[in-house]
Amino acid sequence: MIEANRPPVCLVTGGSSGIGLATCRLFLENGYAIAYCGRDGSRLESSHDQLASIAGEDKVLAVQADVGDPDQVDDFVSQTREQLHRIDIVVNNAGVVPFGMITELTHADLQHSMDINIGGTFSTTKAAWPIMKEQGGGIFANISSLAVVDPFVGNGTYGASKAWIEAFTNTIAQEGADDNIRAFTIRPGAVETPMLRRLFPDFPADQAVSPDAVARQIHELTGPEYLNRSGEILTVSK
Secondary structure (H helix, E strand, O other): OOOOOOOOEEEEEOOOOHHHHHHHHHHHHOOOEEEEEEOOHHHHHHHHHHHHHHHOHHHEEEEEOOOOOHHHHHHHHHHHHHHHOOOOEEEEOOOOOOOOOOOOOOHHHHHHHHHHHHHHHHHHHHHHHHHHHHHOOEEEEEEOOHHHOOOOOOOHHHHHHHHHHHHHHHHHHHHHHHHOEEEEEEEEOOEOOHHHHHHOOOOOHHHOEOHHHHHHHHHHOOOHHHOOOOOEEEEEOO
8 A cells, every 4th residue: 555645755767876866866855755776886875875964864765776687676666665655756867878889889788778778767667657556646757868869970879779768758658647657758968977977078068967957857847837748858958
């Protein structure tokens, strides 16, 4: 039985840095409990300490998990249900960038990006769906990229995986309508994250979107402006 008197819960994949961490922080500051996962144990521990200082440890669940493994995703979502009792918004944020020309990338590179970018979003959505249905609704915020519509050389495979995310968001919106399960695509431009700097150290800082700007757009989905909306693509760019 879902406990309606509990604080709302935001679940974030890839929550220990970048967009994910900014989203966790903003939702905590606005009265939510949060559950998030990441693969790097040391980053997970550091981010947990930061977030617990905002609202207390009882509102923060950090789980080491690889979203490319459906069993680990199921365990993460189950822990969220057991400890925080509900899931009101899922932010499918975890992702990897298989940067390289078609002639340079291997099938292993492609498979890894598909497992994380596509498989992780599918598995997390599937695991959270029955919880949202039982409690009377929820929101999926799926992180895409401007690379879908404006890929540059070497980034096309990443953009293709994010195009799947956008199509999948429409599927969620249609299949979830009767259960008040809504979905949105968040399509940011280049975001000032460790991943951006690792891949493109010389990218102009004044052209990068801040993680906080993306987090604010995600949080706005929970407000009255979006109450009767679903399936939309929302761009966040400079």
